[in-house]
Amino acid sequence: MNPIFTKMVDAVEAANAAPDDYINASDGLKYCGKCRTPKEAFFPADLQAQGFTKHPVMCKCAAERRERKEAKRREYERMSHMTMLRSEAFHDMPAALWRFESAAVTTPQLAKARGYAQNWDEFKKAGIGRLLFGNVGTGKSYAAGCIANALIDRLESVLFVGMSDVVNRMQGNFGTDRDHYMKSLMRPDLLILDDLGAERNTSFGKERVFDVVDKRLLTGKPMIVTTNIPLSVMKQAADLDDRRIFDRILEVCVPIRFDGENFRKGNASANIKKAAEMLNG
Numbered sequence: 001m002n003p004i005f006t007k008m009v010d011a012v013e014a015a016n017a018a019p020d021d022y023i024n025a026s027d028g029l030k031y032c033g034k035c036r037t038p039k040e041a042f043f044p045a046d047l048q049a050q051g052f053t054k055h056p057v058m059c060k061c062a063a064e065r066r067e068r069k070e071a072k073r074r075e076y077e078r079m080s081h082m083t084m085l086r087s088e089a090f091h092d093m094p095a096a097l098w099r100f101e102s103a104a105v106t107t108p109q110l111a112k113a114r115g116y117a118q119n120w121d122e123f124k125k126a127g128i129g130r131l132l133f134g135n136v137g138t139g140k141s142y143a144a145g146c147i148a149n150a151l152i153d154r155l156e157s158v159l160f161v162g163m164s165d166v167v168n169r170m171q172g173n174f175g176t177d178r179d180h181y182m183k184s185l186m187r188p189d190l191l192i193l194d195d196l197g198a199e200r201n202t203s204f205g206k207e208r209v210f211d212v213v214d215k216r217l218l219t220g221k222p223m224i225v226t227t228n229i230p231l232s233v234m235k236q237a238a239d240l241d242d243r244r245i246f247d248r249i250l251e252v253c254v255p256i257r258f259d260g261e262n263f264r265k266g267n268a269s270a271n272i273k274k275a276a277e278m279l280n281g
C-alpha cells in the first residue's frame with residue numbers, strides 16, 4: 001500500500017476513534033460505542049485486491065454532530081446576510097424597526113401591505129409594486145417599512161429611500177457618481193421611494209424623478225412609492241412632467257388608499273395628555 005495513503009488513513013482513523021469503540025464480530029468492522037453504527041466500511045472488491053481493505057466512515061452520531069455544526073454555520077451566515085441587508089436597506093432610518101408583528105393596530109391598508117409581502121414571489125416575477133397614497137400620518141411609510149423588513153427576513157434585498165434625498169443626491173453628483181448612485185437604486189429586489197412630491201418641485205427635480213422611475217420600470221423589478229398626492233390628482237395632472245412620472249408609476253404600482261385618522265396626531269395628543277397628567281400630578 002502507498003505509504004502516504006497509509007499515513008492519511010491512520011490520521012483519519014485516529015480522529016475517528018473513541019475509547020468505547022468496538023469490533024463487531026459479525027463483519028469485523030469497527031463500530032461506535034455510542035450509536036452502535038459502523039465507523040468503517042470495506043473498499044470495493046477491485047481495490048481490496050490491491051490491498052486496500054477498509055476505510056473510515058462517519059458513524060450516525062458523528063454525522064449528526066456534523067450536520068448540527070453545519071446547520072449552526074448556515075444559520076449564522078443567514079443572520080449575517082440579513083443584518084447586512086437591513087443595514088443597506090435603511091441607512092439609519094427608524095423604518096428598520098417597523099414590523100407587521102409589532103403594529104399597534106392592523107388597519108385594512110396594513111393588511112393589504114402584508115398581503116403584498118406574503119405574495120412577494122408572484123409580484124416580484126411580474127414586476128408589480130404598490131402605490132401607497134393618502135394624507136400625512138396615515139401610516140404609508142410605516143406600511144412600506146413593514147414590507148421591507150418582511151422581505152429582508154426572506155433575504156431579499158431592499159432599498160428604502162426618501163424621494164427628496166434621491167433628488168438631492170442626484171443634484172450633488174455628476175457624471176459617473178450619478179450613474180453609480182442610479183445603479184444602486186436599480187440593484188435591490190425592491191426599491192421603496194418614500195414621499196413622492198416632497199422633493200424639489202423644479203424641472204431638474206422632476207427630470208430626476210422621472211429618470212429613476214423610468215429606469216426602475218425598465219429593470220422589471222418592483223418598486224413601492226408612497227405619496228400624499230391623491231390618486232385623482234395623479235390621474236389628471238395638468239403639468240406634463242408630473243403626468244409622465246405618475247403615468248409610469250401607475251403602470252406598475254397598484255394603489256392602496258390610506259385614510260382614517262392621523263396616527264402621528266393621535267400619538268401627539270396622547271403625549272400631550274400624558275404630559276398634562278404629569279403636570280397635574
Ligand SMILES: [Zn+2]
Pocket residue numbers: 032033034035036037059060061062
Ligand atoms: Zn456514533
